[in-house]
Amino acid sequence: MRKKFFSIWNLFRERTLLVTFSTGIVVLFFLLSLSNVNTPTYDLEKFSTAPETIRAPFTVENERRTEQLIRETTQAVEDRYTISEDIEAERTAMIVEIFDSVEEVKSSEEEEDGLEDKLATLQTYLSEDITQELPEGIFEALMRADTSDLDQGESLLITSLEAAFREGIRSEDIDEAKQSLALKVQYSNLPESLKQNLVDLGEFGLVENAFFDAGRTEDARREAAAEVNPVLIRSGEVIVSKGSTITNDIMEELQLTGLLSDQKDIWPMIGLAFFSFLLGCMMLYESIKARKRKMTLQHIAVMFTITLLMVLLMKVCSIFVTIDQPFYFLLPIASGAMLIKLLCDERLAVVMSVVYALMACLLFNGQIAGVLNAQAGMYMTMSQLSGIILLVHYKDRSAVVRAGTGVALINICMITFFSFISFERYTWMDWGTFSGYGALAAFFTVVLTLGLLPLIETGFGILSDQKLLNLSNPNHPLLRKILVEAPGTYHHSVMVANLSEAACESIGANGLLARVAAYYHDLGKTIRPHYFIENQMGTRNPHDFLDPEQSAEIIISHPYDGAELLKEEKIPKEIIDIAEQHHGTTLLKYFYYQAKNQFEGVEEFQYRYPGPKPQTKEAAIVCVCDSVEAAVRSLSGPTEEKIKQIVHAIIEERLLDGQFEDCELTMKELKVLELAICETLNGIFHSRIQYPDTKTLVKEAK
Template identity: 35%
Template sequence: MKSFVNYLFKNQDLFYKVFLFLLTTFLIVYLFPKGGKFKYEIPKGKPWQYENLYAPFDFAILKTSDELSAEKERINKEHIPYYEYNPEIAEQVKTDLERQFSEVLSDTLSRSVTLALKNFVEETSAEIYRNGLLQEIIPLDQDQIIYLKKGNEATEVSYGNILKQNQLRDFLNRKIDEARLQIFRDELIELFFNSVRPNVTYNESLTQNELESKYNQISYTRGNVERGTIIVAKGEVVEGNKLQVLNSLKAEYESQVWSQANYNWVIVGYSMLVFLALLMLMLFIRKYRYDIFQNNVKVTFIFFNLLLMVLLTVLVIRFNVNYVYVVPLCILPLTLKGFFDSRLGLFTHVITVLLLGFIVPDSYEYMFLQIIAGIVTILTVSELYKRANLFITVGQITMVYILSYFAFTVIQEGSIYEVEPETFLMFLLGGLATLFVQPLIYAYEKVFGLVSDMSLLELSDTNSKLLKELSDKAPGTFHHSLNVANLAEAAANEIGANSMLARVGALYHDIGKMRNPTYFTENQTTSVNSHDELSPRESAEIIIEHVINGIEIAKKRNLPDRVIDFIRTHHGTTTVYYFWKKEKEANKNANPEDFRYPGPIPFSKETAILMMCDSVEAASKSIKEPTSKIIDEFVEKIINKQMEEGQFLNSDITFMEIQMVKKVLKRKLKNIYHLRIEYPE
């Protein structure tokens, strides 16, 4: 039992990766839809490239969206709206008219005139409220038939037969003229306007419910295809009715209710494909980015981002599949390139797109657009910490989306008039969402403890607390670090490495010298050498210790691991040659391992560049009369010696790139020493 526990403890990193791998596979399969997948790509407007296709079962032909829209439009035109008649208002108005009659009209009128006026008011009121009075909001055609609802009964009435409130004055004037009561026109109009109120209102809820009921009665199919009927023959162009029949077959196939056995097999199939895709990603990381593979936090970060993109896409598809291109999938390669490198970013992006190809419509088109956009992202984005670069990259990504979509549409439709402008808006929204990568990277740095180029930009500030302390305690080392940083940045730019990382690593690589600054020649301001009183071995120990001290200081000041790597590797496993030679002269049996730096040797292009620049810059101070030839030989000698000792074997840097770094160092040193062309006498 104890041995088993020890085995688990020793291999806990491996077990964690297996758990992470299986958990990610499970979550992705869980998110995927569990229906069947139609096995044919439908080539709209192109010949059918497969064998003759026969109907595998009976299915109905779905109507096109245009046909359904036409039916809804017809229902809208034929639909009869509902209006509500309120009899209580009519009764209240009748009462108000009787009450105000004596107030508006004079009491001195004769009985016959008063009776005639009362009859007029009563008859006119009855006519106004025969079909009701409407305050018109949505005008209809006068011949439009409507339902006028009185209580529980609804009768058909011509819209023109209902009096509108804005027609009331003309109606009253006409009635007064017909009754020849013009002398009482003002009083009668005042009477009616004081009392009459609209009592007919548009019943929107009832009308809408009736309309929805008719919409629900629409048949979404037209005709049926029986099992065994040929749907499309090989070489036949897929368009018109053939296209709609194929789309109907696909929809029916993917929406069928599966038996438990079939459902389980679908799960097994999805699990195998997702398992293989994620396995390829894991193997890629293990083979080509082994340093990342060994770091569980970084592996978790990569799988988390992949899962996040799948989750966002699935959620958008479930909400509305037309918005699938709003998902900023290019955030994935942008983020991974910002934290790691381009190759890993692109490979992870491709794996993610392949996984999403299972669930998106028009999977080939989707994968083509997303992979091309990912390639453009990797090729164009550089120095992400510069805001202008991010905007330019996002603009290029959006343009690639638009151009690719336009090309696909022209190929499929054979016309530019079928291009949907709404899709361009989706691409623009996706581009805007991609700009969220900067705050996202900041959040990732805090959560996962990683470092990006934006953090490196902050660390490159020479006014930072740690670099100011270095400047105060070891001014010579600080000046040396600045020179090395300039050389490393120029060399990294020359070979396409991360120049910001190389510069920051160079600025901090010698912070360990703050512990014993006077034991390093660049900080000695007098002729007294602290090493004169020490043995060569003791001196070598102090010199070597600056690497260990630097790592301790860096960890206490929370410098990122990517920067600490430069402190660890800037001397590799070389020897402190001066003191080793001095010890060997005194003791021929001296052990060279006592004078060797602990390593490791550089394991990236940037750390290899720092080793070259640090050695060349430090040793260049010993050149008494520099000439162009001397500098060339000097640079060649130092770097060739490092190559012979195998210091660059793990750094993934080529011979050609080393030669390019040499040229940069030679040119920079000549500029530092202000060398001019030697003219013949």
């Protein structure tokens, strides 16, 4: 119960710490971003002078201007008229009737009939509407005219009337239509005596045939109003330039965009708080997931420290950034993601690179409220991801340089992409300048990564691959000490290192850590090297002169002596722990049974290593490989079958002895690493050709 309570309490403390870290970053980001969402206000009056160029912080509609534009547009729509085709047909039919009747009378009457008789007959042919409206003189002129002139006059009138009716004759257009017809008649080659009568006849035919259509007019005005775009004051648009006079229209736009000192808007701050909260949740969730991946609190602290540095770096850079000057191309943002990958892991680096890019969208908006800089976010996302992806096979600093070269290339590609899709294409000078920014950002990324890496490693006690590689250098003083003072132990450690690395990599554990820890795991033997069999090299075994208890005490002390030496040299804790745990609480069987045969009342615990048992998979694997290498080396003729039996027996013995209880090794992983150890040993102790004696061959040749 007590153990469970402390477990819950530790979990609570740990989660509280993670929440505190996340909250600290969120609060800092919120405070630094306030100027990016808060709209500055101005104490201005009409007809005063603008103290600076003022831009709209967000997009808003000027409803008054929109309504005014709609009114102007609808008023400009012309009235719609409906043309009556019946009136056209009726009036042209009357003209045709007159000419047809005249021709019929002229052709049917005898020549001796007088004009009056013919006119009287014509009156009977025509309808009352015609005879009552037209004077008799017109009919008389038509009766006197030649047939060819009548045909020409009829054609001219009908054509003119149809053209006028087709265009539509409104009441106010009748006089204009009559004048047009009169001109056509006057310019014809008809006899002068007939022209005026034709004009009068045409005026008789011209009547109103286009009538105002209220329904169509209203529909047209509605359509025109619907096509009017709202008058917008767009985000980032210049409302007034520095030194310009504040007119009524400018004052109205300042009022609409909330830029006057008597207006305060808290909604942007609420939005920023919500956005910051979401970013904090992302960081907190990923921190908890990282802990489940066995990442230490030091690693999480490193992640938050790097995040703090990146936020401050982005804010400082954003001070010099405007919409027209993208100095963020110079920002070595990829260094943060690369450091997290090197010091923590790749998944955490990817997640945090997204967080940094989202922050950049807001921080690099030119401090124009309501604007998000998607270009900055895209650029930094690609820059960071390229750094993460290209940072592989990290064995020395050249890997960071190679990754930085790739980052430079990706930066330039992104800048080229922006130049293609930009509304205003970059000039060649702009492209060259911005590409130079991208290349410099990659250079700064390499410098910052290599410069901060050892500082963070030392400050937080983080064991990175770079540090492990430095510790694996054969010229390291402690390794030289083992080689000189205990050469047999040194070669044994190298063999254990090879076995441990292969076994760890087979189950996804940290092979490099296991390799380096194996180099140092027997450092304690350098205190009394000749008490260990691999360093005796033909000399008398000093244990022959000691009691079993004394011998056991010497042998059992070596892991802890080694741990003390490692602590003195400030070797990372992970390596010290493996050195201390590589025998766990195993039994020193040889001296235990020797003592049991010699004395009575011998207790087993006196001949067991005090532990602790291996706490990590890497420690457990070094524990197994240490015993396996010693056992296989003692074989006179190691075969594949013998090696397999020994490896299996040692792993099974450690399992039954409870040595793997604290390291979370599964049965499946034990089988996999057993196979990997056997394969490595078979490669080392492979069969060799028996070479003949050279001297004998020479003698036989003679």
